[in-house]
Amino acid sequence: MAAPTPSRTTLPPSPTRRILLVDADAFFVAVARLVDPEGAGKARLLIVGGAPGSRGVVCSASYETRQYGVRSAMPIARALRLCPQATCVPVPRGACGRKSREISAVLHRFAPVVQAASIDEWYLDVSGTEALYHDAPLAEVAHRIRDAVREETGLSVSLGGGTNKLVAKLAVEFAKPKPGTAGNGVFIVPPGGEADFLQQVPLADIPGVGPRLRDRLEALGLRSTPDVLAVGLPTLQRMLGERGGHWLFDRARGIGSSEVIPREQAKSVSHEDTFHHDLNDDDALEVELVRLVTRVASDLRSKGLAARTISVKLKDADFRTRGASRTLEEPVVADRVILATARELLQRLRGARRTPARLLGVALSGLGEGEEAEQLSLFGEESAPALRETARDRALATAIDALRAKFGAGAIVPGRLAMREGEPEAPSASPAAGARPPTPAPGARRSGR
Numbered sequence: 001m002a003a004p005t006p007s008r009t010t011l012p013p014s015p016t017r018r019i020l021l022v023d024a025d026a027f028f029v030a031v032a033r034l035v036d037p038e039g040a041g042k043a044r045l046l047i048v049g050g051a052p053g054s055r056g057v058v059c060s061a062s063y064e065t066r067q068y069g070v071r072s073a074m075p076i077a078r079a080l081r082l083c084p085q086a087t088c089v090p091v092p093r094g095a096c097g098r099k100s101r102e103i104s105a106v107l108h109r110f111a112p113v114v115q116a117a118s119i120d121e122w123y124l125d126v127s128g129t130e131a132l133y134h135d136a137p138l139a140e141v142a143h144r145i146r147d148a149v150r151e152e153t154g155l156s157v158s159l160g161g162g163t164n165k166l167v168a169k170l171a172v173e174f175a176k177p178k179p180g181t182a183g184n185g186v187f188i189v190p191p192g193g194e195a196d197f198l199q200q201v202p203l204a205d206i207p208g209v210g211p212r213l214r215d216r217l218e219a220l221g222l223r224s225t226p227d228v229l230a231v232g233l234p235t236l237q238r239m240l241g242e243r244g245g246h247w248l249f250d251r252a253r254g255i256g257s258s259e260v261i262p263r264e265q266a267k268s269v270s271h272e273d274t275f276h277h278d279l280n281d282d283d284a285l286e287v288e289l290v291r292l293v294t295r296v297a298s299d300l301r302s303k304g305l306a307a308r309t310i311s312v313k314l315k316d317a318d319f320r321t322r323g324a325s326r327t328l329e330e331p332v333v334a335d336r337v338i339l340a341t342a343r344e345l346l347q348r349l350r351g352a353r354r355t356p357a358r359l360l361g362v363a364l365s366g367l368g369e370g371e372e373a374e375q376l377s378l379f380g381e382e383s384a385p386a387l388r389e390t391a392r393d394r395a396l397a398t399a400i401d402a403l404r405a406k407f408g409a410g411a412i413v414p415g416r417l418a419m420r421e422g423e424p425e426a427p428s429a430s431p432a433a434g435a436r437p438p439t440p441a442p443g444a445r446r447s448g449r
């Protein structure tokens with residue numbers, strides 16, 4: 001992919017923010033090489049995700065391996081049929097969490113506001129630091145950050161930059177120093193160049209445009225960003241609804257949120273939803289529970305953490321709030337065990353008082369590094385009781401995260417939710433680029449985003 005050259009100014013350079021997205025290059029592969037210099041470190045053809053012969057899936061593969069057709073979320077066995085010479089290693093979860101924190105520490109020195117978007121992605125707002133950097137152009141600041149991260153952590157990062165998170169997120173793809181591209185690690189879209197830049201971005205790359213929305217747009221004859229702009233806002237709104245049309249029209253012109261929310265590693269990870277209408281049906285509540293667990297478990301893993309305590313909160317229609325929690329013997333990271341536990345807790349709460357509910361919440365606490373879960377699970381494989389996590393649970397979770405990072409949260413939806421999810425899709429899993437979906441799913445939520 002040739003690096004695009006943003007040029008003509010088509011947008012007023014409104015209050016100009018300086019936003020960077022820092023994205024670690026092939027993070028899992030790079031960390032696997034650092035922790036195992038003799039094995040993984042020497043393997044040009046490297047697959048991270050599981051041992052050969054395991055039933056796991058590919059979490060990440062080196063660029064060289066990808067040339068054989070190996071992709072994230074592919075079963076290891078299939079990946080090895082495509083590239084039999086490849087070395088396969090498990091995900092070094094704990095080391096990934098540690099390296100992620102090391103990178104984050106470097107970034108905090110350079111930017112007043114840092115938002116961790118996933119284990120290997122951070123948004124920085126460096127607006128107002130011009131004096132600090134003696135008015136250095138954003139590209140120069142980005143290169144300095146890149147050099148410091150490499151020097152202090154041994155890892156390579158790429159940086160995309162612009163006036164908002166959407167543009168920064170898309171720009172980083174042009175920055176990646178992939179073989180055969182012009183990427184040199186930094187790509188900045190100048191203020192006013194957003195719309196021109198977006199013309200060079202495939203529609204499907206826009207965060208929030210998942211496979212289903214992409215197919216739907218294609219069916220409407222919209223294959224590229226210029227196609228979207230050409231039909232105009234009123235037509236788009238007729239096709240996708242008022243909000244949906246507006247959302248896509250803005251994205252296609254490079255308009256997005258600039259709000260970088262300072263976020264550190266949490267003591268607990270939680271989500272809650274207040275319903276549009278009070279829910280009294282157990283099946284409906286369970287659908288909401290699955291939705292919450294899916295989000296909260298994915299957040300947990302994106303931080304490289306594992307949790308031992310699972311809590312469910314229910315607020316009844318009369319505003320009485322009740323909660324239940326359970327601490328497991330071993331820390332977990334995957335959806336299955338968290339959901340099984342949360343379901344049991346919800347049933348307990350509902351059994352004690354069956355009255356319409358206005359809010360449901362799920363929280364994970366007792367957080368530790370993911371590596372602990374990885375090691376402990378080695379002992380739990382034969383019996384695999386419902387509340388003990390297996391390597392397969394984690395491999396599946398990792399695969400889902402990889403797909404979500406690529407296609408957005410709508411890409412993988414638990415079966416129970418699939419028929420309820422509306423188009424366009426849920427927001428991207430990495431809280432990227434302020435990419436709110438145009439239409440909330442037609443579920444019962446009133447807030448919670």
Ligand SMILES: [Mg+2]
Pocket residue numbers: 023024025026027120
């Ligand atoms: Mg990355």
